Amino acid sequence: MENVTIRMLAERLQLSTATISKALNNSHEISEETRQRVLALAAELNYVPNPYASSLRKKASNTIAVVIPEVADSFFAEAINGIEAVAQEKGYHVLIYLSHENSQKEQTILKDFQSGRVDGVLISVTTETTATGLEQLVRDKPVVFFDRVCEEVKAAKITTDDATAAYRATTHLIAGGCRRIGLLSASRQLSISNKRAEGFQQALLDHQLPLLPNAITYCYNESAANYQLLKTAFLENDYDGIIATTEKLSTAVYEVCEALQWRIPEDLQVIGFSNLSTARFLNPSLTTITQPAFEMGKAAATLLFRALKSNNFPLQQQQEVIPSSLIARNSTLAKDK
Amino acid sequence: MENVTIRMLAERLQLSTATISKALNNSHEISEETRQRVLALAAELNYVPNPYASSLRKKASNTIAVVIPEVADSFFAEAINGIEAVAQEKGYHVLIYLSHENSQKEQTILKDFQSGRVDGVLISVTTETTATGLEQLVRDKPVVFFDRVCEEVKAAKITTDDATAAYRATTHLIAGGCRRIGLLSASRQLSISNKRAEGFQQALLDHQLPLLPNAITYCYNESAANYQLLKTAFLENDYDGIIATTEKLSTAVYEVCEALQWRIPEDLQVIGFSNLSTARFLNPSLTTITQPAFEMGKAAATLLFRALKSNNFPLQQQQEVIPSSLIARNSTLAKDK
DNA sequence: TTTATTTACTTAACCGATTAAGTAACATAG
DNA sequence: CTATGTTACTTAATCGGTTAAGTAAATAAA
Numbered sequence: 001m002e003n004v005t006i007r008m009l010a011e012r013l014q015l016s017t018a019t020i021s022k023a024l025n026n027s028h029e030i031s032e033e034t035r036q037r038v039l040a041l042a043a044e045l046n047y048v049p050n051p052y053a054s055s056l057r058k059k060a061s062n063t064i065a066v067v068i069p070e071v072a073d074s075f076f077a078e079a080i081n082g083i084e085a086v087a088q089e090k091g092y093h094v095l096i097y098l099s100h101e102n103s104q105k106e107q108t109i110l111k112d113f114q115s116g117r118v119d120g121v122l123i124s125v126t127t128e129t130t131a132t133g134l135e136q137l138v139r140d141k142p143v144v145f146f147d148r149v150c151e152e153v154k155a156a157k158i159t160t161d162d163a164t165a166a167y168r169a170t171t172h173l174i175a176g177g178c179r180r181i182g183l184l185s186a187s188r189q190l191s192i193s194n195k196r197a198e199g200f201q202q203a204l205l206d207h208q209l210p211l212l213p214n215a216i217t218y219c220y221n222e223s224a225a226n227y228q229l230l231k232t233a234f235l236e237n238d239y240d241g242i243i244a245t246t247e248k249l250s251t252a253v254y255e256v257c258e259a260l261q262w263r264i265p266e267d268l269q270v271i272g273f274s275n276l277s278t279a280r281f282l283n284p285s286l287t288t289i290t291q292p293a294f295e296m297g298k299a300a301a302t303l304l305f306r307a308l309k310s311n312n313f314p315l316q317q318q319q320e321v322i323p324s325s326l327i328a329r330n331s332t333l334a335k336d337k
Numbered sequence: 338m339e340n341v342t343i344r345m346l347a348e349r350l351q352l353s354t355a356t357i358s359k360a361l362n363n364s365h366e367i368s369e370e371t372r373q374r375v376l377a378l379a380a381e382l383n384y385v386p387n388p389y390a391s392s393l394r395k396k397a398s399n400t401i402a403v404v405i406p407e408v409a410d411s412f413f414a415e416a417i418n419g420i421e422a423v424a425q426e427k428g429y430h431v432l433i434y435l436s437h438e439n440s441q442k443e444q445t446i447l448k449d450f451q452s453g454r455v456d457g458v459l460i461s462v463t464t465e466t467t468a469t470g471l472e473q474l475v476r477d478k479p480v481v482f483f484d485r486v487c488e489e490v491k492a493a494k495i496t497t498d499d500a501t502a503a504y505r506a507t508t509h510l511i512a513g514g515c516r517r518i519g520l521l522s523a524s525r526q527l528s529i530s531n532k533r534a535e536g537f538q539q540a541l542l543d544h545q546l547p548l549l550p551n552a553i554t555y556c557y558n559e560s561a562a563n564y565q566l567l568k569t570a571f572l573e574n575d576y577d578g579i580i581a582t583t584e585k586l587s588t589a590v591y592e593v594c595e596a597l598q599w600r601i602p603e604d605l606q607v608i609g610f611s612n613l614s615t616a617r618f619l620n621p622s623l624t625t626i627t628q629p630a631f632e633m634g635k636a637a638a639t640l641l642f643r644a645l646k647s648n649n650f651p652l653q654q655q656q657e658v659i660p661s662s663l664i665a666r667n668s669t670l671a672k673d674k
Numbered sequence: 675t676t677t678a679t680t681t682a683c684t685t686a687a688c689c690g691a692t693t694a695a696g697t698a699a700c701a702t703a704g
Numbered sequence: 705c706t707a708t709g710t711t712a713c714t715t716a717a718t719c720g721g722t723t724a725a726g727t728a729a730a731t732a733a734a
Contacts, residue, residue: 003453005690016714021692031712048451052398053690055389056719063432071421072414072614080408084435088442093454095400096433098421105425114385116340117430254618277409278613281591283620342720353684358722368682390720393689678733685726692718702709 004047013037024049060119063093064304067109067123069101069148073247074275075293076124079146082297083122090305092119101221103128110137120304122297124148127187127221142307142315146300147291151191156307156318158300162192165289165324166199169243169271172287172326174207176269176334178241181209182233183216184249196245196273212237219249230256234268241332244272250286270331273324285329292322341384350374361386397456400430401641404446404460406438406485410584411612412630413461416483419634420459427642429456438558440465447474457641459634461485464524464558479644479652483637484628488528493644493655495637499529502626502661503536506580506608509624509663511544513606513670515578518546519570520553521586533582533610549574556586567593571605578669581609587623607668610661621667628661 006024010017015034023030023038030038041047055061066083068076080096087094095118099106103126110133113121120142125134131152137143138155146158166183173181183200187193197216204211217233219226230252234242244250250272254264262268264284271287272279279286299320307315328334343361347354352371360367360375367375378384392398403420405413417433424431432455436443440463447470450458457479462471468489474480475492483495503520510518520537524530534553541548554570556563567589571579581587587609591601599605601621608624609616616623636657644652665671 003690006692007690017691018693018715019713021690022713025692029712034712046451048448050393050690051452051454052389052392053719054692056387056393056721057690057692059719061389071408071417072411074409077409077414080433081435084408084433088435094433096417096421096431098418098425111385114383115388117388251615251618254615276615278588278591278615278619281588281595281620282615282618283622285620340720343722344720354721355685355723356683358720359683362722366682371682387720390689391722393691393720394722396689676734678731680731681729683727683729685724687724688722690719694715694717696715697713698711699713700709700711702707704705704707 003050004042004045005050006047009038009041009045009047012041059116061093061117062091063095063118064120064122064301065095065097065109065113065118067097067099067106067121067125069099069124069126071096071098074277075147075247075291078275078293079124079297079300082294082299083301084297085294086298086301086305092305099126101126101128103130107133110134113137114140120144120308122146122300122304125150125190127190127193129189138316142304144300144304144307144315144318146296148190148192154316156300156303156315158296158303158320158322159192160291160296160322160324162195163199163202165273165326166196166243166245167203168199168326169273169289170200170203171207172328172332172334173241173243173269173271174203174209176241176265176332178269179209180212180237180239181215181241181243182212182237182239184230184242184244184246184253185216185218186221186246186249188218193245196243200243219252223248223252226252227255227259231259234260234262239268241269242271244270244274247272247274247276250274250276250288254282254286264331265333269333271326272331279327280329282331284331287329287332288327289324290327291324295322340387341379341382342387343384346375346378346382346384349378396453398430398454399428400432400455401457401459401638402432402434402446402450402455404434404436404443404458404462406436406461406463408433408435411614412484412584412628415612415630416461416634416637419631419636420638421634422631423635423638423642429642436463438463438465440467444470447471450474451477457481457645459483459637459641462487462527464527464530466526475653479641481637481641481644481652481655483633485527485529491653493637493640493652495633495640495657495659496529497628497633497661498658499532500536500539502610502663503533503580503582504540505536505663506610506626507537507540508544509665509669509671510578510580510606510608511540511546513578513602515606516546517549517574517576518552518578518580519549519574519576521567521579521581521583521590522553522555523558523583523586525555530582533580537580556589560585560589563589564592564596568596571597571599576605578606579608581607581611584609584611584613587611587613587625591619591623601668602670606670608663609668616664617666619668624666624669625664626661627664629659632659 097109144156149157273289481493486494610626
């Protein structure tokens with residue numbers, strides 16, 4: 001069975017393809033009667049328009065790209081959910097690209113976007129990303145950064161209150177009696193990592209606590225390597241409190257404590273930036289900084305679609321900070337909020 | 338700056354567009370010298386081919402679709418990982434569609450595939466799915482079902498050993514002393530749900546245990562509703578062992594036990610079909626049936642690409658069962674494997 | 675030497691939609 | 705009664721590649 005095209009509809013109805021196209025697109029140039037005839041035949045023959053023909057001509061694909069470091073992370077999974085909810089509603093398609101925390105791969109992905117394959121991009125950069133290639137992308141088409149943004153690039157950004165969250169986390173640990181607090185960071189480059197580090201340091205300062213020489217541990221993207229790194233760091237620094245700034249690192253802390261036979265929270269209080277739905281069922285339940293992942297995805301997508309709809313929307317100036325929340329559980333001792 | 342097209346390259350080099358196209362596609366018809374000149378200019382002008390022009394002409398999009406009920410589930414997240422790994426390697430693009438456990442939405446998604454937007458489809462159906470629309474899809478283009486397959490449709494399928502896994506889970510509970518075992522099922526229609534139920538019943542039979550009248554609880558897709566449902570079911574049936582056949586349901590059990598103040602495993606032993614990386618850190622650590630999610634995704638994608646490469650590959654006859662594994666932890670008492 | 679084949683191209687049709695520009699028929703305004 | 709508009713179409717160009725078919729020149733085979 002041949003694919004049904006606009007031309008076939010035209011022939012059957014003794015009309016031009018232009019008329020069919022306009023009828024299907026509800027053009028006012030077409031009489032109601034003709035429109036109905038076209039719609040009827042289209043339905044009867046199960047006509048489905050070829051998106052590529054349309055994209056080629058219109059130079060618009062009704063497709064957006066989502067570039068993230070990984071999917072197996074509650075934050076990104078939930079963010080995709082938020083993005084997809086908006087995209088589905090707007091009739092857009094979502095291409096997912098995983099950079100696997102590899103800026104090389106990310107570059108390759110960004111390069112592909114110069115092809116016009118997608119109308120817009122939502123991106124959360126890798127831990128290694130520098131601005132290279134991103135300015136180009138932002139110049140070329142609508143882009144919204146979310147969570148892991150690139151500070152140097154002037155573009156729309158949806159973030160959470162990273163510095164404040166880290167400040168709050170640190171204060172929470174201090175309130176629980178911690179004096180030797182460590183921070184596990186995913187990256188030296190990432191602005192959200194740096195902001196979290198700043199909030200951390202500011203909190204120590206405000207509470208007259210010294211910054212340990214090895215207060216901040218920069219981790220890898222590989223769990224086996226991190227395991228060794230953390231084990232050593234824990235033993236050398238004798239932390240009494242730790243802030244894990246990513247979900248994976250939160251779990252790693254539990255793993256290392258198990259191995260070292262450090263009790264949580266008696267020996268080490270732990271707070272993790274995590275969206276794990278099971279945080280409350282962990283042993284002990286994990287005090288978290290929970291990010292509004294779904295909302296951030298939704299906000300990012302909403303912003304993007306606004307830009308896609310009206311091209312005079314000043315997308316690059318948009319900034320939105322959605323607050324995270326600290327949920328105190330049993331891995332920390334402070335009783336405050 | 339205008340977009341660089343093949344035509345522009347042709348004009349600059351005083352060649353025809355056909356030559357350019359062939360040179361870029363490494364056709365043997367083009368001399369090495371010309372090929373190099375074309376490649377050099379293409380690189381210089383940063384030429385990026387328009388995928389839609391190419392897709393339109395070649396009737397191939399180098400894009401596959403992944404249709405899943407949700408992303409916020411370790412199994413699906415990991416499966417995407419596996420799929421993406423293969424797709425990236427093969428130079429394909431991945432469109433993600435979420436059916437949100439809604440067969441209506443799924444239908445809409447499937448309908449879109451008739452447009453030729455994607456060259457192949459990887460799908461894990463909703464809990465409500467009937468065969469409608471799926472046969473059509475399978476007839477139209479390469480499709481591989483994974484995990485949640487549709488039994489009635491003759492098509493390539495990647496599954497795990499559902500019946501065996503449930504049998505093993507049940508036996509494990511029995512070995513731990515359970516006599517009143519319940520099974521939480523996600524669906525009455527899903528073949529994987531039914532297979533798990535079968536394995537469960539067979540194990541009871543083989544161990545001379547009666548099947549409780551309310552042994553199987555069919556759950557909703559909504560956690561608040563499930564919470565109530567399970568609470569009631571637990572109280573009414575006084576289970577001493579429970580098998581949660583999905584990740585979400587596993588967590589729900591912990592929630593309900595907390596509310597009912599039932600201790601795990603003393604009052605209720607729990608085993609869950611789950612790929613949560615935090616299973617071992619739960620309180621108590623959760624005995625799981627862990628599915629090879631990444632591998633299943635990879636296997637499904639590999640199968641699909643084999644079919645996309647050679648069109649005489651008998652895709653519809655492919656069946657692969659990848660074994661799951663039972664990982665005994667503290668939510669159950671049996672000490673076996 | 676003539677014919678066949680190979681090499682390295684070009685020409686032009688084509689994929690299936692969209693859309694600027696054109697037109698015939700009819701209505702309305704001046 | 706002519707000018708102007710409006711309605712409901714059609715014609716043909718276009719988006720940017722790919723590819724079947726054609727060709728001229730060089731090379732090999734008969």
